[in-house]
Structures are given as C-alpha cells and as structure tokens.
Amino acid sequence: MERSRTSDKRNRILRAAVKVFAAKGFYVARVSDVAREAGVADGTIYLYFASKGDLLRGLFEENMERLIEQVRGVSAKHDSAASRLSQIWSDYVVFVQSEPELAEVLTVELRESGKFMNEFAADLFGAFLRLIVEVIADGQSRGELRRDVSARTVARLMFGAFDELSLSWVMSKNKWDLERSGKEALTIFLDGLRPKTSE
Amino acid sequence: MERSRTSDKRNRILRAAVKVFAAKGFYVARVSDVAREAGVADGTIYLYFASKGDLLRGLFEENMERLIEQVRGVSAKHDSAASRLSQIWSDYVVFVQSEPELAEVLTVELRESGKFMNEFAADLFGAFLRLIVEVIADGQSRGELRRDVSARTVARLMFGAFDELSLSWVMSKNKWDLERSGKEALTIFLDGLRPKTSE
Amino acid sequence: MERSRTSDKRNRILRAAVKVFAAKGFYVARVSDVAREAGVADGTIYLYFASKGDLLRGLFEENMERLIEQVRGVSAKHDSAASRLSQIWSDYVVFVQSEPELAEVLTVELRESGKFMNEFAADLFGAFLRLIVEVIADGQSRGELRRDVSARTVARLMFGAFDELSLSWVMSKNKWDLERSGKEALTIFLDGLRPKTSE
Amino acid sequence: MERSRTSDKRNRILRAAVKVFAAKGFYVARVSDVAREAGVADGTIYLYFASKGDLLRGLFEENMERLIEQVRGVSAKHDSAASRLSQIWSDYVVFVQSEPELAEVLTVELRESGKFMNEFAADLFGAFLRLIVEVIADGQSRGELRRDVSARTVARLMFGAFDELSLSWVMSKNKWDLERSGKEALTIFLDGLRPKTSE
DNA sequence: GATGAATGAGGGTTCATTCAT
DNA sequence: TATGAATGAACCCTCATTCAT
Known part of the structure; x- marks a missing residue:
C-alpha cells in the first residue's frame, strides 16, 4: 500500500477549502463547510492543519x-x-x-x-x-x-x-x-x- | 446650537470604522473596537447603522x-x-x-x-x-x-x-x-x- | 390649572401599557412600545413609574x-x-x-x-x-x-x-x-x- | 454501548429546562441556567434545539x-x-x-x-x-x-x-x-x- | 487515523434606564 | 416636566477547536 508523500486526504481538504472559500470568503466559510465538501469529519481537518x-x-x-x-x-x-x-x-x-x-x-x-x-x-x-x-x-x-x-x-x-x-x-x-x-x-x-x- | 445636516456622531462612527477596518479588516474588527475608537458606547452605533x-x-x-x-x-x-x-x-x-x-x-x-x-x-x-x-x-x-x-x-x-x-x-x-x-x-x-x- | 389627583399622563401610560402588554406579553413588550402607544417619550414613563x-x-x-x-x-x-x-x-x-x-x-x-x-x-x-x-x-x-x-x-x-x-x-x-x-x-x-x- | 432511541442528553436538557423554567419563568430564565442545570455547555443545547x-x-x-x-x-x-x-x-x-x-x-x-x-x-x-x-x-x-x-x-x-x-x-x-x-x-x-x- | 459530539469563549445586538437639554 | 439620544450590561447564539471513542 503505497502512500503518496502528501496524503490524499490532505489534498481533498485543500481542494474543498478552495471551493468553499471561493464561494463564501474565508471569514464567512465555516470549517464544517470545508469538512462537508471534503467528505470528512470536522476533526479530521485538524489532523492535517493546525487551524x-x-x-x-x-x-x-x-x-x-x-x-x-x-x-x-x-x-x-x-x-x-x-x-x-x-x-x-x-x-x-x-x-x-x-x-x-x-x-x-x-x-x-x-x-x-x-x-x-x-x-x-x-x-x-x-x-x-x-x-x-x-x-x-x-x-x-x-x-x-x-x-x-x-x-x-x-x-x-x-x-x-x-x-x-x-x-x-x-x-x-x-x-x-x-x-x-x-x-x-x-x-x-x-x-x-x-x-x-x-x- | 447648530447641527450639521448629517449627524456629527454618525460621521465620527464612520471615521472610526474606516480606521478600525483598515487596521484589522472588516471581519476581524469588532463593533466594540469601532465604538471605542469613535468614543461612543457600543449601542450608539446601532442608532445610526442597522448592523x-x-x-x-x-x-x-x-x-x-x-x-x-x-x-x-x-x-x-x-x-x-x-x-x-x-x-x-x-x-x-x-x-x-x-x-x-x-x-x-x-x-x-x-x-x-x-x-x-x-x-x-x-x-x-x-x-x-x-x-x-x-x-x-x-x-x-x-x-x-x-x-x-x-x-x-x-x-x-x-x-x-x-x-x-x-x-x-x-x-x-x-x-x-x-x-x-x-x-x-x-x-x-x-x-x-x-x-x-x-x- | 387644576390637576387631577392622579395625573392624566400617568393614566395614558397605564392604558397604553394594558394595550401593549395584552398584545405582546409583558416580556416581549418594550418600554418604547408603551411610550409610543401613549404618545410620550420613553423617559417620561420613568417620571411616573420606577421601572x-x-x-x-x-x-x-x-x-x-x-x-x-x-x-x-x-x-x-x-x-x-x-x-x-x-x-x-x-x-x-x-x-x-x-x-x-x-x-x-x-x-x-x-x-x-x-x-x-x-x-x-x-x-x-x-x-x-x-x-x-x-x-x-x-x-x-x-x-x-x-x-x-x-x-x-x-x-x-x-x-x-x-x-x-x-x-x-x-x-x-x-x-x-x-x-x-x-x-x-x-x-x-x-x-x-x-x-x-x-x- | 447501547443508546436509547431518544438521546439521553436531549432528555437531560429538557428536564433541566422544566426545572429552570418552573423556577424563573421562560423569559427570565437564561439559556446558560438551563445548561448549568443540565450539566452541559451552553452550546450543547443548540445541538438539540434550534433556539x-x-x-x-x-x-x-x-x-x-x-x-x-x-x-x-x-x-x-x-x-x-x-x-x-x-x-x-x-x-x-x-x-x-x-x-x-x-x-x-x-x-x-x-x-x-x-x-x-x-x-x-x-x-x-x-x-x-x-x-x-x-x-x-x-x-x-x-x-x-x-x-x-x-x-x-x-x-x-x-x-x-x-x-x-x-x-x-x-x-x-x-x-x-x-x-x-x-x-x-x-x-x-x-x-x-x-x-x-x-x- | 477518523469521527463528530461536546465545549465555551467571544461577539453582535437589544433594550431598560439615565441625564443633559 | 418632558424629551430622546446615549449608555452599557446582559444574553442568545455561533463556530473553531478538542478529545473520548
């Protein structure tokens, strides 16, 4: 089972963040919006990003x-x-x-x-x-x-x-x-x- | 006692908002920051602006x-x-x-x-x-x-x-x-x- | 200028309060609602009632x-x-x-x-x-x-x-x-x- | 770990609300009173009730x-x-x-x-x-x-x-x-x- | 690693009350 | 007396973050 150097999930979250931040703006967007868009739990985001x-x-x-x-x-x-x-x-x-x-x-x-x-x-x-x-x-x-x-x-x-x-x-x-x-x-x-x- | 057509206080609040929004950005700025900068109470802002x-x-x-x-x-x-x-x-x-x-x-x-x-x-x-x-x-x-x-x-x-x-x-x-x-x-x-x- | 023992204005306020409290309930009604209904300023109410x-x-x-x-x-x-x-x-x-x-x-x-x-x-x-x-x-x-x-x-x-x-x-x-x-x-x-x- | 069909916490909150509302009345009671009585955080209440x-x-x-x-x-x-x-x-x-x-x-x-x-x-x-x-x-x-x-x-x-x-x-x-x-x-x-x- | 229920600090807003005019 | 602009304490609710599972 190879793991890409940068995790798939991390990329999914980043892509979701792009979509959500573009649509709502950084401040209006909620972390849970990003999580939903990425198809992960809210807490998962904090495994890849500190905040x-x-x-x-x-x-x-x-x-x-x-x-x-x-x-x-x-x-x-x-x-x-x-x-x-x-x-x-x-x-x-x-x-x-x-x-x-x-x-x-x-x-x-x-x-x-x-x-x-x-x-x-x-x-x-x-x-x-x-x-x-x-x-x-x-x-x-x-x-x-x-x-x-x-x-x-x-x-x-x-x-x-x-x-x-x-x-x-x-x-x-x-x-x-x-x-x-x-x-x-x-x-x-x-x-x-x-x-x-x-x- | 003359009164300017557009209330003094309204202008003071607007000027304070400019200063505070410029320094922190709209989302980070708190209404109470604007109030303090304008030298008015928080509630006073809502006499001149709805939100x-x-x-x-x-x-x-x-x-x-x-x-x-x-x-x-x-x-x-x-x-x-x-x-x-x-x-x-x-x-x-x-x-x-x-x-x-x-x-x-x-x-x-x-x-x-x-x-x-x-x-x-x-x-x-x-x-x-x-x-x-x-x-x-x-x-x-x-x-x-x-x-x-x-x-x-x-x-x-x-x-x-x-x-x-x-x-x-x-x-x-x-x-x-x-x-x-x-x-x-x-x-x-x-x-x-x-x-x-x-x- | 005779003054009735209980001021007219006091009565106007009481009557207004009845109307407003009946319509909205005591807690939902605002003092300013009563004042408007009574046709007096908010502050006037406090000349006749302590709170x-x-x-x-x-x-x-x-x-x-x-x-x-x-x-x-x-x-x-x-x-x-x-x-x-x-x-x-x-x-x-x-x-x-x-x-x-x-x-x-x-x-x-x-x-x-x-x-x-x-x-x-x-x-x-x-x-x-x-x-x-x-x-x-x-x-x-x-x-x-x-x-x-x-x-x-x-x-x-x-x-x-x-x-x-x-x-x-x-x-x-x-x-x-x-x-x-x-x-x-x-x-x-x-x-x-x-x-x-x-x- | 069995879970009752209707969440335990929801019921705890409801019971707390009964107690607090009975004691103070709905309008005087604060949401944080209910939370304290229920032994949960304020925000938790909003996981079970919209307002x-x-x-x-x-x-x-x-x-x-x-x-x-x-x-x-x-x-x-x-x-x-x-x-x-x-x-x-x-x-x-x-x-x-x-x-x-x-x-x-x-x-x-x-x-x-x-x-x-x-x-x-x-x-x-x-x-x-x-x-x-x-x-x-x-x-x-x-x-x-x-x-x-x-x-x-x-x-x-x-x-x-x-x-x-x-x-x-x-x-x-x-x-x-x-x-x-x-x-x-x-x-x-x-x-x-x-x-x-x-x- | 992954989850999502729980947390609780924080902030926008309201409104009873005050006070200078 | 009367006014109503101003006050600021209080409160509902949000949401980034945590943590037990």
Whole structure:
C-alpha cells in the first residue's frame, strides 16, 4: 500500500477549502463547510492543519509555489522580455480558466488575509512579483524595454492589470473572452514599454 | 446650537470604522473596537447603522459617491483623454495620500465583501468603472486613442494597475514615491494607447 | 390649572401599557412600545413609574382594587349566596367585555409575573379570592350551599372556571356568547352546590 | 454501548429546562441556567434545539402528547362519563404530584407563550380540550349528564377549575391535600351536571 | 487515523434606564 | 416636566477547536 508523500486526504481538504472559500470568503466559510465538501469529519481537518488560518496558509503555499515554479520555468525557455511576458500571461490564463475558484481565492483572500498573515502572504507574493521584476529589468538591460521607468513599478502595474482582468473574468462568471482581452492588454503594455527612439 | 445636516456622531462612527477596518479588516474588527475608537458606547452605533454590515455599506456609499463625483467633474474641465486620465489619477493620488486608511478599506474590503453585499458594491464600483470607460471610448472616437482594443478592457486594465499601485503604496506604509510611479504608469499607458500609424 | 389627583399622563401610560402588554406579553413588550402607544417619550414613563416591572405592578394595583371594590359592593346589595355569585359574575362579564385587553393582562400576566412579584400579586389575588370565600362560607353557614366541601376549594374552583371561560373568550376574539356560557356555568355550580337533602 | 432511541442528553436538557423554567419563568430564565442545570455547555443545547423558544416548544410537545395519550386511554377503560372524568382527574393528580415543576411550566407558560407560539400551543391544548369535550358530549348523549349546557362550555369550566386547583397547589408548595380538594370538586361538578328530573 | 459530539469563549445586538437639554 | 439620544450590561447564539471513542 503505497502512500503518496502528501496524503490524499490532505489534498481533498485543500481542494474543498478552495471551493468553499471561493464561494463564501474565508471569514464567512465555516470549517464544517470545508469538512462537508471534503467528505470528512470536522476533526479530521485538524489532523492535517493546525487551524482554519493554517488551512488558508497551506492553500497559498502549495499553489503559489506551483505558480512561481511555472513562471520561473518560462524564463529558461524564452529569450525576449516580450515573449516571456506573453508566455507568463498565457500560462496564467490557462490556470485561471482551469481553476477559477483557486484563482479567486488566491487573489481575493490574499488581500483581506494580509491582515492576519502579513509576512507570510507578503513573502509568497513578493517572490512572485520579484520574478516579474527580473523579466522586466532584464528586458530593460537588453534594450528591449524602455529604461525611463522603474522595473518595480512596471511589474506592479502589469500584475495589477492582469490580476484585475482575470479576477473580473472569474467573478463575472466567464461572460467574456479572457484570452482576447489579455492579448489586447499585452499589446498595450508592450507598445507602451517600447524603448523611446530618443534613447 | 447648530447641527450639521448629517449627524456629527454618525460621521465620527464612520471615521472610526474606516480606521478600525483598515487596521484589522472588516471581519476581524469588532463593533466594540469601532465604538471605542469613535468614543461612543457600543449601542450608539446601532442608532445610526442597522448592523455591522450596514456600517461597511454606509462607508462605501458615502465615499464612493464622493469619488465618483470627483471623477465626473474631471471630464467637464478637460478636453483630451490624456489630460482627463492624468487628472483623474492625480486626483486619486491626492485622495490616497490624504486618506490612506479609507483608500485601503475601499479597495481591500470591496473584494472580500463582494461576498455579502454583491449587487450593492458591484453597483458602486460599476458606476466608477463606467466613467473610465466613457473617457477611453470618447478618446477612441476622437482618434486620440487606438481603436483596436476594447474600451472596457482598457478601463479595467488601468483601474487594476492604478489600484494595485496605490494599494501597495498604502500597505507598504508610504515607503516610496507614489506620484512618481503614477507618472511613469501614465506614460506607459498613454504610449501604449497611442493610435497606430497604420490606422 | 387644576390637576387631577392622579395625573392624566400617568393614566395614558397605564392604558397604553394594558394595550401593549395584552398584545405582546409583558416580556416581549418594550418600554418604547408603551411610550409610543401613549404618545410620550420613553423617559417620561420613568417620571411616573420606577421601572418596567413597576408599570405592571401599578397596572395590577389600580385595577385589581377596582375589581375588589366592585365585588365588595355586591355583598351589601344582595342577600343570598346565589344572587351574590350571580351578580359578581355578571359584573365581571361586563368588565371583560368592555375592557378585554385589561382582562387579558390581569389574568395572563398575573401567572408568569408571579415569578418576579410574588408577594405583591399574590396579595391582590388573595384579597380577591378571600371575598369569594366569604360569600361561599356565608352561604354555607346559612344553609344555602352544601357544607361537605371546603369553601376555599369551591372559591378556587369557581374562580378557575370563570377565569378560563373569560380568558378563552378574550383570546378567541369574542367568537361566542360569553354571557350565555356564563349562565350555564353558574347553573351547574349552583346546582352542584345545592345542600344535600340528607343533610 | 447501547443508546436509547431518544438521546439521553436531549432528555437531560429538557428536564433541566422544566426545572429552570418552573423556577424563573421562560423569559427570565437564561439559556446558560438551563445548561448549568443540565450539566452541559451552553452550546450543547443548540445541538438539540434550534433556539431557546424551540426548547420550550419541544418541552410542550413531548409532554402534552404524553398527557393526551393518557387521557385518550381512559375512555377505553371506563364506561360512564362520571368514572371517566374521575379517572382523568385522578391521573392528572398523580402527574401533578409526581412532576409538579412540569405541571407548572405546562400550565403557566402555556399562556404567556401563546404570544409567540400561538398556533402551536393552541393546537396541543385544543387536542387536550377536545378529548374532554368528547367525554362530556358522550355522557350527555347517553343521558348521564344534563343536556341543557354546551359540552364545550362544560369542558372549559372543568379544565379551568381543575387547572386552577392543581396550579395553586403547585405554587403553594403542596400545603394542602390536592386529592381531597379534587374529590370535592368532582362531586360538585357531577352533582351539577346531573340530568334534570324535568327533562 | 477518523469521527463528530461536546465545549465555551467571544461577539453582535437589544433594550431598560439615565441625564443633559 | 418632558424629551430622546446615549449608555452599557446582559444574553442568545455561533463556530473553531478538542478529545473520548
């Protein structure tokens, strides 16, 4: 009887938590809601997570790391900043479309929860942002992107813009074409980030 | 003894709520925290608001309307889309800098709260977004902005970008120059939105 | 400006209390309900009554005394036990029919409230009952009523029976003929209380 | 480990509620009083009852049904109206003497509570009364009881009389002989209900 | 490991009462 | 006297967490 390194039940609970937190929000959701959704007893959750907050923390950790890994892999396979940004975004679109509830939790709860797990969430988010900053800065240093703007500012801008785009898509129940809007967004940013001829 | 049209105490409670909700988040904040901050008894809050949720609602209502009015006034005083967007943003910077806690509550809680006051918050936010859409669409129809992107998408992008920018400024306790970053952001967007020569 | 010995406002409050207590019950009724019904401010009530409980107490006192006086007067004007009981009951019917809400409060709340104003309510009720006992005992000593039953028991029986009759009439919103039922009841009791021939 | 069909704890809570409600009255009693008396935590009560009011409701339901069953059984075992009424009453005396607190709650709170659970309490009480009405009407149709009085009125009379008798016995802390008084009462009623010779 | 009944601290809300006007 | 805004103690109920089975 092999046991996967990370228990099946733990994953079932995490998946249930995503669903429930997405539907009700972290604070309104009850631990027993998660338990019911996961098909386990309330107490079972505490065999895998120390507290309700830890459940949210575990959820962030596991998934943000996955996202970060994905983004990290992009830089290896693409040369230009433009193609990297394009790839990062289209990967993210795939993620949002295939796991909209997770995307919602990751973006919505990240903010409110900042209140009770500051350093933790900030770290994960910081790591994510730093990768974007690197892509931008690299593009600038190679003359692919304009240099008169702070890479950090650009990274935040793009993150905010795409985050808003995907979140509103999730919350509007997929009523419009996310890929198309994303392509338009990317075009605007890449055009706006083109090196000035005067430089 | 003159009495302001809207009760002093109501305003004191609203201001206290902003402070407390910003510091702890709506769900973690206790009504008695707000009462203490406002210097009133717990029960007094219920003379002005029907419930804790109604307090948050009242807070949105009053302030979002103010912001919307401000944005609305901008279009009358400025001609080009560029100057309108520039003005809207610099007005918003002034707001964020002078009332950072309110800005935080308005942006952070708007999301989480979407869960329990959906239509309400969505309406106010929708009204705000619509104004931006109009500015963009108007700029497009006058040939000032590129036409190959959806005005709605652009509005969302810009909102998301600037929202992220100001929120991260608020939460990082003002460690960097918001105005400067904002100017860079505006430049990137305006460059990215410039009509294509091929058009 | 003459002032009646017992203030008008005090009476207005008492009348309002009767109405409100009858409709909602003492515990569910709020002091502010009584104030609104009386057309006075909440605080005004406390100029005439020390507390909510005192309001109920005042209500009992004033009205029970009136009822007791009425019953007391009957014995003077009537000779036989039968005619006395008949008169007491028909007076009570008049009272119940003209002030059903007061009758309801006096009978319903008397019981529940026994819990918090024991000695007081018991005294008033005891005085009332004692009058009935006297009528019965007098009738027994004069050979008009059977002697093989305790006057106290008979008084309680009759009180309980007539109380139930009038209360159910009040609560059923006067759907049947109280006078008629009362006459039947009286007949049964008087027949049942007739001296045994063997005596 | 056997489990009784109806949870032990539920019954412990109900018994505690009887004791506490009898002592303080429903409105004055606190849920935590009941919990302490039952030896459980406050929250435990809500595992078995939806609310404080539901606790009172459950208490009525369970016990009134028991009483009604008892009364119902009497008619099968006795022939004459006289022996039926006699048996119903002596059963009730046994009940009142063995569970005086329950008797008190059932009769006292039934009235006040009518305010917030009208139809419910009325139904149970109505069912009880209807059984008495049947006994009376049956006695009348068989010529055992006088026919010139409404069976409904007689039932109410007797109920009111016996209710008052037992309640006052309960509240006077058993200072007198309930059985004896009850026998007297029954004699009076049966004599009063004897068919008229003229009929 | 798994369960879910039990716990009890905590918080939103009510409302009798007060008191400055 | 009269007012009614303000008070704050009290209480019902929720729900994260525990623990005996």
